[in-house]
Amino acid sequence: MSTINYTTRTEGQTKINTIIWTVPNFIVLLENKTTREFRTEKSKDPADLSESRFQLKMQFLGRDNDIIEIYYLSPAPVFLKSILTICLKRFEERSIVIKEYHTVQANKWQYLATLFKRDIASYDGRDIFLLSDGSLRLKFQFMVTNDIKVDRTNVPEAQLSNDFENLLNNGMFSDVTMKSAEQIEYKVHKAVLASRSAVMKAHFEHNTTECYTNVVESPLESEVLKEVLTFIYSDKAPRVDEIPEKLLAAADYYQLSRLKSLCEEALHKKLTVDNAIETLQLADLHSANALKQLTLEFIKDGQAKLITKTEGWAKVKSVELIKRIYEYIMADDIDADIK
Structure with a gap:
C-alpha cells in the first residue's frame, strides 16, 4: 500500500x-x-x-x-x-x-x-x-x-459600445423619434433610452403624449442632443472637451450622472481666473457639487483678488453667490481666530 x-x-x-x-x-x-x-x-x-x-x-x-x-x-x-x-x-x-x-x-x-x-x-x-x-x-x-494573467493578444476588443452606437446611427428597429430644438429627427429606441435615463423613462411609462405619438420633443439643440444620444448608446462623450458647458446642462436635464461627472472634469481642466465666476455659477445652477467645490478651492487658493477684477465678477448679480464665496474664503481665518 x-x-x-x-x-x-x-x-x-x-x-x-x-x-x-x-x-x-x-x-x-x-x-x-x-x-x-x-x-x-x-x-x-x-x-x-x-x-x-x-x-x-x-x-x-x-x-x-x-x-x-x-x-x-x-x-x-x-x-x-x-x-x-x-x-x-x-x-x-x-x-x-x-x-x-x-x-x-x-x-x-x-x-x-x-x-x-x-x-x-x-x-x-x-x-x-x-x-x-x-x-x-x-x-x-x-x-x-487567483492572480490570473491571461494573454489577451488574440482576444478581440469589446464591441458592445460600438455596436450600440451603430444602432443609433443606422436607426435599425427604432420605435420612437426624438426631435431637437431645430426639429432635426433622430430614430431611437425606447428600451435603450429608458434604461439609461430616468427622465426618458418617464416619457414612456406614464400616460403621456409621447406614449401615443412615439415622438419626444427635446429642448436641446441638435449638436448637443446628438452628443447626449451618443453617450446614452455608447457611454462615450467624444466632444465633452469642446462643449462641456452645454453638455453639463443636458446631463443635468436628463439625469445622466456619469456624463455630468465627465463635464465637471472637463470644466475643471479649463478653469482660469477669467472664467472662475462663470464656472461657479454654472456649477451652482446645475448642482454640480464636485465642480463647485473645486472652483471655490481655486478661488480661495490666492486667486480671489485677481478674480474680483474680471468681467465675470463685474456681472455677478447674485448676493447669495458673493456671500458663499466670502464665507468659503474666510472660513479658515475665522477658525484660526477662534482657536
Missing part, C-alpha cells in the same frame, strides 16, 4: 499543494503484469478533507509495464503550475517535468509525465530512481493562483 504526505501553504495569491507519494516495492508492482493502474487511496476518515485534494494515478503500458504515465485530478477548476520531482537516494532530487500556468478542468484526469521502466531500474540490477528500500517516491507541487 502506498503512502501520501499532503501539505499546503499559501504565498500571496498562490496556494502551493505539495504531495509526496511513496510506492513501496515498486519493481515488484511493475513485474505484476495484471496491474495496469495504480492510484492514491482516499482516506476512510470522515473528517479527512481528501475530497478537496488533488488525486494521483499511474497507468502502466506495454507488454512488460515498460511505460508509466503519471496523471493528476483537480477537485475544482483552477489555474495552476505543476512540478514533478523524483526523490533519489541520499536525499537527492531530480526534476522530471515543469508545466507552466494553465487552466485545468475539475474532476478530469490530466496527463503530467511519462517514466520508463528502464530508467527506474537498469537491467544489471542497479536501482536508479528508487530509494534504498526499493520504494519509488514522487514529489508533486501544484501551485494554484
